Amino acid sequence: MRIVFFVALWLCSVGVKAQSWIQSSDKELILDNGLVHRVISFEDNKIASTELSLHGDTTNFLIDTSKEFSFLLNGEMIDGQSGWAVKDIVKFEMPQQGQAVAVALKSTFQEDLFLKVNYVLYPELPIIRKWVEIKNTSLNDLQVDALQIEDLQTILNFECTFTLHNYARMKNIGRFVGNWDDPVCVVHDIELRKGMALGNEAIGVLKRTAYHTEGNTNDVQIGLTTDKEDFPFRKYVAAEENFVSPKTFIALYNNRADGFEVVNEEVNRFVTLHMNPRIVQLKDKPTFVYNTWYPFRTFVSDTLVQSVADAAAKCGLQELIIDDGWQVNYRGETSEKDWGGNYGDWLVDEHKFKGGLKPTFDYIKEKNMKPGLWISIASATGDAQVFQQHPEWFVVDKDGNYGNLHFEDKDGTGDFYSASFGTDWYDYIKGKIVGLVKEHGLEYAKLDLAVVTSPYINNDENSGSYAKDHPLYKDQKASYYVMYERLLQLFDELHEEAPELFIDCTFETAGKFHMMDYAIAQHAEGNWLSNFEDPQPFGALRVRQMAWWRSPAVPAASLVIGNLPMDDPNFELGLKSLIGTLPIVLGDPRLLSEDKAKQMKTWSDWMKNMQEKYDYMSFRKDLPGFYEPREGAWDGWQRINFAKQSGGLVGVFRQGALESERQVFVTDLKADQQYVVRQAPTGKKILKATGKSLMERGFRVKIDESHGGEIFEIQQL
Structure with missing residues (x-):
């Protein structure tokens, strides 16, 4: 028997001729799209790749059998x-x-x-x-x-x-x-x-x-x-x-x-x-987000949030996330602990939020912002009704006790437990989140704390679950994949029931410090990646370092890098640095002067306008000739729309470098088209040049401050 079929390349907008990419027989499968070439052999009841090379280089294979x-x-x-x-070879189309x-x-x-x-x-x-x-x-x-x-x-x-x-x-x-x-x-x-x-x-x-x-x-x-x-x-x-x-x-x-x-x-x-990834698919991407964690920690209330919302709206913030402290457990009076208390039942603390969260959320929406909440997605404290009624939903440690995956309880007196996604906890927490969406109007969920393992524990034995009676796994090793798989499944089902919900899966939920990967990016819009509270210019440097390290390997707009405070006297440098990722800010916006608030509003309007023009949040590349951000050097990034080559943003930073000027080159422009370089956020014209000139000759940037930055728009005429 000889099986032969062809997959035709559709005619794409650039006018590439249709061609066969895949050919097969009973002896081999050939994959070749005109750029990459791979041959998989089926002889002697074996399957093996025997050739792998770039198309046209088929005498210099990168592999042996x-x-x-x-x-x-x-x-x-x-x-x-x-x-x-x-038994069969079948073609199919992928999204x-x-x-x-x-x-x-x-x-x-x-x-x-x-x-x-x-x-x-x-x-x-x-x-x-x-x-x-x-x-x-x-x-x-x-x-x-x-x-x-x-x-x-x-x-x-x-x-x-x-x-x-x-x-x-x-x-x-x-x-x-x-x-x-x-x-x-x-x-x-x-x-x-x-x-x-x-x-x-x-x-x-x-x-x-x-x-x-x-x-x-x-x-x-x-x-x-x-x-x-x-x-x-x-x-x-x-x-x-x-x-x-x-x-x-x-x-x-x-x-x-x-x-x-x-x-x-x-x-x-x-x-x-x-x-x-999800953030690229999202049509309405957030470009300026606020979170209450720093400096308010868990001491939040309706009056505090509404006063913060008034100030945040004047600054042009588009989303307001209430972090830890809004919740209380069944029979609990109120949540006053700094963190780690009243987890599990996820009831609204009506001592803090009279009438529930809906009035506060409605107030946030009246200020043209989307409301969000922090939720520990797999944690409960001992006073939670869910833990008391369903202890079988929680992980078991190697000693047979109910376990805490998030931090090490050295003296055994802790009252904090981690739930297992290999149990009916899955349906329980999904119901809680969907309820917050439908009953209160939740639009952003920051889902936090350890699910499989913790970035804070240097003990691999304290991970997963050793339970022998959990329905979806038999042992600790098998628990890892089940827990992660069900976490991603939860994100997908939340998106189905609440299509407008922005899911922020934190690095603590992912399991290791500052970790982001493709699986999370394909199922959640963002990842709260860090907690940097350093003053400028070093806080800004840490943001740019983290963004550089993780992107462009993973999508820059999925990197939610906290906690730069917007009430820092030199916060504008921090904001310019954050524009290279998903800009999220903390601090107390009520402390900003009227002029500072107007300045923030100008930046917010500019970022929103740039996103509408270029969808710059979907893109980021290294800027040619600029490398890892570090003290005593220059660094930079470009967020040019390389799909349309229509332009976008460039960020350039001087971090204590001795020279005050640098030549900046960009990529992904149309060589024969005219572009204008404009300084942000004023729109001041710096120069007009062809794409070829900007890519080959560049433009000069001067920053007088030893620690400063400039953002530019590259606009196709």
């Missing part, structure tokens, strides 16, 4: 060489312009095991996305561990190869095993001037991306954690269950001296235009 995938099945190592019969193919395999060594391997190609990108599905048709559970979705043998020379990791911002030489801070890595061969970006769309602490781990081989693996890592992945695939793995992707490049450019360019374009 490879395992294709690998995992432990009931403790036995399984890979593409283990024995598989091809966001993807053309895909699925290879259905039946095990020749285990009668009831089926596997499906999925590959996707995208227009004008040298990227192949991949995931696997494991189908169990037996009567017994299958235990799957250490799943590597990509398991390739490269021809790269490890002596001349380094790995860019930690959002592709740090360099490693030799053996490398990545962790939760590696949504994308780059393996770069210095001598060959080529390499590949390795994208991992698994969530949280379960990510694993590795290079050169098996003896003297140059293997590349992208998948989930093994027993050698801190938080091992395990999945029990039940009878008749079809387990779908997280996705991965590989982006190829050549003729480059430094591998990071593939992240700034191809990966950035793929994530923005084809992965299409």
